[in-house]
Amino acid sequence: MVKLVWQKGLQFLVQDGRNHTIVVDTEKEFGGLDEGFRPMDLLLVSLAGCMGMDIVGILKKKGGKIDTFEIVVNGERAPDHPRRYTKISIAFKCEGDYKREDLLRSFELSRDKYCSVVATLKDAPKLEFVI
Amino acid sequence: MVKLVWQKGLQFLVQDGRNHTIVVDTEKEFGGLDEGFRPMDLLLVSLAGCMGMDIVGILKKKGGKIDTFEIVVNGERAPDHPRRYTKISIAFKCEGDYKREDLLRSFELSRDKYCSVVATLKDAPKLEFVI
Numbered sequence: 417m418v419k420l421v422w423q424k425g426l427q428f429l430v431q432d433g434r435n436h437t438i439v440v441d442t443e444k445e446f447g448g449l450d451e452g453f454r455p456m457d458l459l460l461v462s463l464a465g466c467m468g469m470d471i472v473g474i475l476k477k478k479g480g481k482i483d484t485f486e487i488v489v490n491g492e493r494a495p496d497h498p499r500r501y502t503k504i505s506i507a508f509k510c511e512g513d514y515k516r517e518d519l520l521r522s523f524e525l526s527r528d529k530y531c532s533v534v535a536t537l538k539d540a541p542k543l544e545f546v547i
Numbered sequence: 548m549v550k551l552v553w554q555k556g557l558q559f560l561v562q563d564g565r566n567h568t569i570v571v572d573t574e575k576e577f578g579g580l581d582e583g584f585r586p587m588d589l590l591l592v593s594l595a596g597c598m599g600m601d602i603v604g605i606l607k608k609k610g611g612k613i614d615t616f617e618i619v620v621n622g623e624r625a626p627d628h629p630r631r632y633t634k635i636s637i638a639f640k641c642e643g644d645y646k647r648e649d650l651l652r653s654f655e656l657s658r659d660k661y662c663s664v665v666a667t668l669k670d671a672p673k674l675e676f677v678i
Contacts, residue, residue: 417619417620418592419617419620420596420617420619421615421616421617422615422616422617432584432585432588434574434581436584438569438584440596440600443565446604448600450565452567453567453569454563455592455594455597455663458589460549461569462589462593465551465559468553469557472557486550487551487559489550498666500663501672503673503674503675507677523678527674529628530628532586532630533590535631536631536632536668537674538631540668541634542633542634542635543665544636545637
């Protein structure tokens with residue numbers, strides 16, 4: 417469960433069910449105050465965070481030692497409304513003491529078997545609204 | 548563009564391209580430190596934040612005055628891996644001085660025309676990986 421409470425402009429204060437809060441906002445040119453992540457950026461964070469956790473977790477279980485692990489994500493959007501993402505590119509960079517094949521296998525297991533966000537993007541959930 | 552840098556456990560520090568940072572993490576039972584939003588919760592935030600901004604923005608343009616606006620989002624997940632969301636329920640609650648029909652029209656415009664996250668969920672983007 418997450419709860420979003422409108423603050424001002426187009427800004428929302430967001431709480432999850434475990435006492436964390438973040439601010440979502442948008443650019444000033446669109447009426448925001450630019451004080452937090454944009455919703456479309458959070459979709460990229462959701463995807464990359466889910467895969468990143470899978471890969472780090474599996475690679476460690478395989479005995480890998482990770483010094484640094486970074487993910488850069490970019491989304492390409494359609495030019496016209498609703499400007500959906502047409503393509504999302506995710507680049508992983510892992511440094512440490514591990515076998516290359518273990519990293520690749522960890523990635524494949526995330527992409528094909530474990531990542532809940534990849535699976536949700538591939539097979540859209542039913543959306544139910546109450547207003 | 549968003550960048551995620553692994554910190555410890557399964558925790559990542561995330562930066563967008565506009566100087567905001569958030570932490571993503573997961574429950575301790577799954578190897579996390581529980582110090583930030585979970586990736587699957589951020590997917591709900593992304594969806595609700597996008598629609599919320601649309602609705603607040605459009606309703607205001609129609610002359611509505613909003614006192615409070617809250618969104619509660621819940622996701623139902625499949626029992627087996629990859630545990631995708633099978634259903635997402637979003638409840639909007641708006642109080643203020645506005646016409647009910649304007650609120651409903653603002654919601655419909657978001658759902659059907661403007662919300663980039665709804666559109667991305669309905670028509671999945673191509674995913675491209677570099678590892």
